[in-house]
Amino acid sequence: MAQIGEIISQLIGLQQKPAPFTSGEPLFWDDPHISVHLLEAHLNPDIDAASRNPETIDRSVKWLVENLALKAGDSVLDLGCGPGLYTSRFARAGLQVTGVDYSHRSIEYATKFAAENNLNIAYRYQNYLELNDKNRYDVVLLIYGDFCPLNPEQRTTLLNNVYRALKPNGKFVLDVSTREHRKKHGNKNRWQALESGFWKPGPHLVLEEGFDYPEQSIWLDQYTVIEANGKMSVYRNWFQDYTPEAITNELAQNGFVVESLWGDLTGTLFTQESEWIGLVTYKK
Known part of the structure; x- marks a missing residue:
């Protein structure tokens, strides 16, 4: 009974609003059990859960290749690449692709898929907050709102890492959610x-x-x-x-200029009803 009473007391406390970005369990994306279900969610074509559905991904990759005028041999870094749903498509377009993710299970799946399909993709198991690449990429991608769960300090660290990793005038592409x-x-x-x-x-x-x-x-x-x-x-x-103004200002404070702003990363026009903001930016 004492244990039940203690649990109830803890639950009462957990009903109170925590301070913004108070952390929870540290082992999450790479948890041995949870990562199995996360990979299943990534690969499920019927839901927009861990990843968007295949049709949307196809449209996004096609639009990005065209909009960014990417050509064979250009270097692309996909941060939070998961099981390689975007990277594999970019590789098939002739690009030099690197994928970084903080899930062993996703990286293992992506690496195996690339080998089985003769795709030349460099995958790394790494926390992108610890990325230290310098002047290597024409384009860096951060897709499906991966920017939004980060606290302000983490976002600054990430933007510094991306800035350092890009070549001069390199492009940083991301999407963030709206209210x-x-x-x-x-x-x-x-x-x-x-x-x-x-x-x-x-x-x-x-x-x-x-x-x-x-x-x-x-x-x-x-x-x-x-x-x-x-x-x-x-x-x-x-x-x-974010609002367009808020994300534009945050990016500008960290050395990025917004080249174009959209309702998503398939080229949909942004409106006040848009759930997402897709951004194509470049390094000053």
């Missing part, structure tokens, strides 16, 4: 009891709660997972939303 995205999907407040699931291999309870920070355009998806032995884990997915 319209959260308006559409909403904050969740629900629970599930599972024999096995995304978070844990054995019986567990998942309590999901969303927190909105409208003054800072931040929102949080928090997952509290309680296992049968009473162990509690708290996973936090933070998201910084």
Whole structure:
């Protein structure tokens, strides 16, 4: 009973809004169990979960090759490349491609897929916050809102890393979410009891709660997972939303000029109802 009382006390505390970008469990993308389900989500063609669907990826790669006037031999770095859904397509277009991801499982899958399909892609297991490449790439990509979960200090570190990695006048391409995205999907407040699931291999309870920070355009998806032995884990997915002005200013403060701004990375025009902002920028 004492253990149950302690769990309830902890749960009461977890219902309070944490300070923005308070960390949760440190082992997430590379967790031995969770990474299996993440890879499945990446590869599922029927959902826009860990990755966008294949049709959207095809359109995005085609548009980027054309819009950036990429030609055979140009060097492209895909940060957060996952299982290589974009990198494989860019490689087939004749580009020199490097993929970086912080999931062993995704990198292993991508490396095997490249070998089986005779694609010359350099994959690295690495946290892109520790990227130290210098003057190597014509284009650096950060696709599907990977910029948004980072706290301000991490974003500055990443932008410095990208700036250093690009050749003079190199392009940095990214997309970020707007508040319209959260308006559409909403904050969740629900629970599930599972024999096995995304978070844990054995019986567990998942309590999901969303927190909105409208003054800072931040929102949080928090997952509290309680296992049968009473162990509690708290996973936090933070998201910084943007307006065109906010993301343009943040990029400018770190040496990037916005060349064009879109509603996504397939060439859709941006409107006030757009859930995403796609940006093509260049290094000053």
